[in-house]
Amino acid sequence: MKTENPVVQIIPISEDEAGQRIDNFLRTFLKGVPKSMIYRILRKGEVRVNKKRIKPEYKLLSGDQVRVPPVRVAERDDAPVSAKLDKVAALEHCILFEDDHLLILNKPSGTAVHGGSGLSFGVIEGLRALRPDARFLELVHRLDRDTSGVLLIAKKRSALRSLHEQLRLKGMQKDYLALVRGEWPAHCKVVQAPLLKNILQSGERIVRVNSEGKPSETRFKIEEKYGFATLIKASPVTGRTHQIRVHAQHAGHPIAFDDRYGDRDFDAQLVGSGINRLFLHAAALRFDHPGTGETLRIEAPLEPKLRNALKKLRDAVK
Structure with a gap:
């Protein structure tokens, strides 16, 4: 199967998204798209900010208008989220708290916090499928796969920064x-x-x-x-x-x-x-x-x- 965004998109950058590099922004915005493709469209000038070509290290400013070209990427037939809709649906019942800044889960034992290392499905992939309109969902911290309990997810970059600072201190x-x-x-x-x-x-x-x-x-x-x-x-x-x-x-x-x-x-x-x-x-x-x-x-x-x-x-x- 194929996933795609078939038309050019113009994305306004909010204050919360400002300060990050354009390549990191695209890696979050274009989930599932290989890094090599992201750097290729940047290099070819298909991604523009305020109608101008930019380098991968460009740091976004509040109010910037980012042009994202149509992107198509082949997925495996056993795409992890679609193959495990039951796990995705089950996550809804695990939510302990949610508002505009945070989503807090009672993570089940046996579920990894993210895919990788031979695992196709993780909590963060499941939550992104559960909240397809959420532009930002990132783990604040991690739990071992077999450990259950409170898991904190940030819904804004500013929330992630604040919570990481609390962890650091x-x-x-x-x-x-x-x-x-x-x-x-x-x-x-x-x-x-x-x-x-x-x-x-x-x-x-x-x-x-x-x-x-x-x-x-x-x-x-x-x-x-x-x-x-x-x-x-x-x-x-x-x-x-x-x-x-x-x-x-x-x-x-x-x-x-x-x-x-x-x-x-x-x-x-x-x-x-x-x-x-x-x-x-x-x-x-x-x-x-x-x-x-x-x-x-x-x-x-x-x-x-x-x-x-x-x-x-x-x-x-x-």
Whole structure:
């Protein structure tokens, strides 16, 4: 099949879109069009700003008029979004909050935040299919594929900038729930251990505690004890890849059903509870709204399967 914009389009640049390079603007505006084609139409002068030829590094100004030529690009017959309409529709029911600046999702476990690395479908592709008229939808942060919970998406470039600044200044509070092996010690409230990321030949990312790694800190709090397992709240101060999972393992209490850093014997003890996925859930996110400045705290409920599992563990220790 083919996708196309069959006519010339004139796009007015808003204040929110100003400041970005024309090539980056086109990569967002012309989703699915290869970068090579975008640079080709720029080089040939088919893209114009205020009726003038421009270079790829030109930075857009508010009020600029961008001429975008007709673009046709072949898609695979198994285009990811059309092949997975059921997943796209399901995302609608996962939305926790939405306004002109933000869209906040309770991401399901097992769904990647974006396609790539052998995956054809991700949350961001699904949301763009769900909101075809949205000119801007970008991830503010990421969650591992098997981690569920609060995921923040910006609907304006200014919102993305504001939220990234809050992340950089550690002004965003993230709280996760995790079920870990054994009895978490009450005195272990903070794990500070540097993390080093390794990329294997397969492309798989493995993170280890290593003195040469980046400084990393996670705060932990006991929520509930079940004898051979503990439900903890984990609040990362830094945002390293797999941070909570590796810090829990480093403390001697790996997370249930963690296929990279977990303990199979512990997982076997949980089979009767009905858990069959990584028990790591982004339960709450607190931040300042990029438009109003109001402090928001968004909570994402645990999926019923995990709630039922905790009830079984609770009943077993009574």
